[in-house]
Amino acid sequence: xxxxxxxxxxxxxxxxxxxxxxxxxxxxxxxxxxxxxxxxxxxxxxxxxxxxxxxxxxxxxxxxxxxxxxxxxxxxxxxxxxxxxxxxxxxxxxxxxxxxxxxxxxxxxxxxxxxxxxxxxxxxxxxxxxxxxxxxxxxxxxxxxxxxxxxxxxxxxxxxxxxxxxxxxxxxxxxxxxxxxxxxxxxxxxxxxxxxxxxxxxxxxxxxxxxxxxxxxxxxxxxxxxxxxxxxxxxxxxxxxxxxxxxxxxxxxxxxxxxxxxxxxxxxxxxxxxxxxxxxxxxxxxxxxxxxxxxxxxxxxxxxxxxxxxxxxxxxxxxxxxxxxxxxxxxxxxxxxxxxxxxxxxxxxxxxxxxxxxxxxxxxxxxxxxxxxxxxxxxxxxxxxxxxxxxxxxxxxxxxxxxxxxxxxxxxxxxxxxxxxxxxxxxxxxxxxxxxxxxxx
Amino acid sequence: xxxxxxxxxxxxxxxxxxxxxxxxxxxxxxxxxxxxxxxxxxxxxxxxxxxxxxxxx
Numbered sequence: 001x002x003x004x005x006x007x008x009x010x011x012x013x014x015x016x017x018x019x020x021x022x023x024x025x026x027x028x029x030x031x032x033x034x035x036x037x038x039x040x041x042x043x044x045x046x047x048x049x050x051x052x053x054x055x056x057x058x059x060x061x062x063x064x065x066x067x068x069x070x071x072x073x074x075x076x077x078x079x080x081x082x083x084x085x086x087x088x089x090x091x092x093x094x095x096x097x098x099x100x101x102x103x104x105x106x107x108x109x110x111x112x113x114x115x116x117x118x119x120x121x122x123x124x125x126x127x128x129x130x131x132x133x134x135x136x137x138x139x140x141x142x143x144x145x146x147x148x149x150x151x152x153x154x155x156x157x158x159x160x161x162x163x164x165x166x167x168x169x170x171x172x173x174x175x176x177x178x179x180x181x182x183x184x185x186x187x188x189x190x191x192x193x194x195x196x197x198x199x200x201x202x203x204x205x206x207x208x209x210x211x212x213x214x215x216x217x218x219x220x221x222x223x224x225x226x227x228x229x230x231x232x233x234x235x236x237x238x239x240x241x242x243x244x245x246x247x248x249x250x251x252x253x254x255x256x257x258x259x260x261x262x263x264x265x266x267x268x269x270x271x272x273x274x275x276x277x278x279x280x281x282x283x284x285x286x287x288x289x290x291x292x293x294x295x296x297x298x299x300x301x302x303x304x305x306x307x308x309x310x311x312x313x314x315x316x317x318x319x320x321x322x323x324x325x326x327x328x329x330x331x332x333x334x335x336x337x338x339x340x341x342x343x344x345x346x347x348x349x350x351x352x353x354x355x356x357x358x359x360x361x362x363x364x365x366x367x368x369x370x371x372x373x374x375x376x377x378x379x380x381x382x383x384x385x386x387x388x389x390x391x392x393x394x395x396x397x398x399x400x401x402x403x404x405x406x407x408x409x410x411x412x413x414x415x416x417x418x419x420x421x422x423x424x425x426x427x428x429x430x431x432x433x434x435x436x437x438x439x440x441x
Numbered sequence: 442x443x444x445x446x447x448x449x450x451x452x453x454x455x456x457x458x459x460x461x462x463x464x465x466x467x468x469x470x471x472x473x474x475x476x477x478x479x480x481x482x483x484x485x486x487x488x489x490x491x492x493x494x495x496x497x498x
Contacts, residue, residue, distance in 0.1 A: 191498045205496065283480035290474050302457060314463060318470030321451040326478045331492035333481055338498060392498030415498040 003069040003164040003218040007111065010068035013057055017050035017068030017113065024070040024115050027441070028162045036137050037147070037156040038116040039075050040082065046070065049113045064111025066225055072118045072157040072166035077101040077209075078198040079114060086200040087120040087131050087150075090300060090307045101198025103167055103209055103226055110225035115163050118153030122309040124169055124202040125293060125316070126150050127177050127381035128366060132309035136363060139182060140439050141405060145360035148178030148381060155182040155212050159406075161439045164214040165222060169199060171206045172285055173355075173385025178212075179397035180355035180408025181381075183437030185213045185425065187223070190415045191392030194226060203292045205331075206285065206389055214436050216425035219396075223418060234423035242271035242348035244412075247278035248384055251370050253358025259400050259407050260354055266433055273344045273351060281337040281387040284330035288390075291327045294319025311378070334390050341391040342414070350424060351412040354384050355397050359405040388412060396421040398428060401435040444468050 001009075009015045025043055032038050056063040073079060076086040078097035085091050099105070104114060119129055119137045129137040129152025137152040139145040140160040147156040151168025155178035158166050168175045170188040179186025187210045196209050211226075213219045224230055243264050252260065294301075294316045297308075301320065305313055344351060357368050366377040388395055388410065396411045396418075413420045428434035442450070448468060452459045459467060 191496065205494075277484055280480050280484040283477035286477045287474060287481055290470075298455070298457070305460070305463070310466070314466035315470050317457075317459065317463060318467045318474060320455065320457070321448065321467075321471065322474055322478070323451070326481065328492050329486075330481050331494060332486050332490050333484060334493035334496065335490055336484065336486055338493070338496075392496060 001164060002215045003066060003213060004215070004221050006069050006164065007065060007067045010053065010057065011063060017053040018047060020068045021046045021050045021070055021113060021115065024163055027160070028116060031160050034138060034143050035140050035156050035160050036135050037118055037153040037160060037162065038072070039119050039134050039153065040117040042079070042114050042116055046113050046115050049108070053111055064109065065221060066107060067111035069112040069165055070115040070163040071107060071112050072116050072154050072163050073104060073114055074151050074154050074166070074168045075117045075120050076124060076169060076200040077104055077167060079104060079117065082117070084200055086124065087122045087134065088308065089133050090304055099198070102195040104198070106226040107222070112165065116157065118157055118166060120153055121150035122312045123293070123297070124150040124171060124174055125312045126378045127173065128378040129153060129178065130378060138363065139360045141183060141437060142360065145362055145405070146181065146366060146377060148181035148360065150174040151212070152178045155179050155184055155186065158182070158184045158212045158214055159438060161441070164218055166212045167209065168212055169202070169207060169209045171202050171208070172289060172389050173382030175210050175212065176355050176385045176395060176397045176408070176410060177381045179399070181360040181406060183399045183406025185216060185219050185399060185436060186397040187211055187219060187418070187421070188395045189418055190394040193394070193416070193418070201296060203289045205288055205292055214438050216422060216429045216434070219425060220422045223422060231419040231422060234420050236423050236427040239349040239420065239424060240271070240347065241267055241269045241350050241352060242273045243269050244275060244351050244353040245272045246274040247387065248353040251357050251383065252354060255404055256354055256356070256358045256407055259402050260409060263400060263409060263433060264352065269352065271348060273348060275340050275344045277337060277340060278387045280333055281390045282383070284333040284337070285386045285390045287322060287326055287330040290315065290319030291322040294322065337390050341393055345414050350420060353410045353412065355408040355410045356381055357383065359407065384410065394418050394421055396425055398425055398434045399436045401433055406437050444471065
């Protein structure tokens, strides 16, 4: 069920919140041995909160707009009483969180119920959700394939039907990549729009947090709940759409090229925009991520390096050694690219781009083709998401209605225009051009 | 300066001891970062363009 359907049924007394939680817990127990999206179940807390919500409904009180909706939480958000591990052994001796992260708290205040913490690449550094300590999260639609990352557990949990809503973080594409590969909705909001307070950082300059959902309508409910603001209505029929080309039209798989072409054809998109300096933008995001991530972990790496996932450790150590002039220059490129992105919206209201090159890579051959060469998926799945990260504009991942494995596109809006993205997503969903892929019972 | 010497110099500046068994992968990552640094350096920027520390999209 979608989040809005669960909350409507709970609020109307048609189902109890307890039964919604019990059904979710049962799905996790049945399926997660294979998918491996969940790291910790929060059964006791979830059932206690569900009973409280059922009590409010019984007394005729308002249980909140997301009443009884179970949700998953990427393992880098604080959850009261639990150690925030960020997917690592390195933090396991830290004291438990004394309160929920801001985003978790706002969802709870809206009646949603934390059900589980979810798997991720260690410290969010990767696009595969291949965690040395918790294992690999597999794609629910083909368990021989990657779910994507770094928020792969949150995306896979929605796709597997455990919960219709989850929280992730997106620094270089960690919401958009797994949303695309798992066939769910994902939102990277405008930089700084959603509070990161209470989440373990990766690259504070670029970090964002946001939701995965089972529908565009769910996305609206969640964004309104966590921001406390009503999204204004948008006349989607008059939005000027354009497709990003150049960098964003290279290296597409046959399936993605066809799906994107059909999507643009159905929407009568003829305008094309070629934003300059995309390669430099991606490079700048890479340099900032490496150096800032390395700097954050430098003190721990001096004496606890052996506790890290080796692949993450070596990237962080290399990043810590990047000279300052390179980092300053990358931040200047950010300012430069920001202006180019604003120019791209001169004759368009929304920009369309692929989220990934194609279908989810195989777990036993985690590569993709870039420039005619097979390159590691873990570092390169974000080839189309990472440049847009640098600009900090809001991006919605839309699950395309395709017959094969899931594919997603990015829809980019000017800063602060999440209202356009969500209204457009709802229109796509109603027209049948977009559809999430959720495992049924 | 070779890549090994560069790694040693940068690590020394941070008083960071890099175990021998990590060096190969760190050097590989440094080489990859250097490719991206070159792309970042190749773009022409006006001298008065400020870094985006207090970034507003």
